[in-house]
Amino acid sequence: MELLEAIDGRRSVREYTDEPVDDAVVRALIDAAIKAPSAINQQPWAFVVVNDTAKLARISDQAKAYLLRESLGAPAHPFREMLNDPKFHIFYHAPVLVVIAAAEPTDWAVEDCALAAENLMLAAYARGLGTCWVGFAQNWLATPDGKAALGIPATYAPIAPIAIGHPRRQPPPVPRKAPEVHWLGTTTPPKA
């Protein structure tokens, strides 16, 4: 698949089939992730692969409870009703979760892990897989209990929880705002 086609076509997928994702394919996605640039080539990332659906359901429940208890603030927060729904699975029943964690607290570890995540998501799309970065999981995964569930040291920082699976359907395009662009050169910029 052409790179631009993948950039254009990738969508966050929120409906997955039950079909498992082969471990070798997950490994290939991680190999694509680590081709991302990183500051001073420090490659501060570590990858946790969770493909135990019972464990994923437990993480989903813990993350929802944590958000409701600690993070949402206002009682009328738009996500409260969704997170209160016992049937809402934050990973959308995807068979695999890859958590990209910063293993070293370098100055740019978050940026590096996010770039690795985008590589992983594009590589998954090129293989016909769907992905979704699940920010809902981040707060709980960053707690001591969350890190213990991932089996990572307390010094690691989970950055990018990426659900992966076979999409039930390709989601429709999601609109983009026109970018605010400031041209400071001497050329005549192209019209938007």
Ligand SMILES: Cc1cc2nc3c(=O)[nH]c(=O)nc-3n(C[C@H](O)[C@H](O)[C@H](O)COP(=O)(O)O)c2cc1C
């Ligand atoms: C940091 C980050 C956190 C996100 N968290 C969630 C999430 O918790 N649940 C979810 O369904 N989508 C989540 N998304 C997906 C965004 O909603 C999605 O990327 C956005 O709506 C644009 O749609 P697209 O990815 O299909 O282009 C997250 C994306 C990013 C980059």
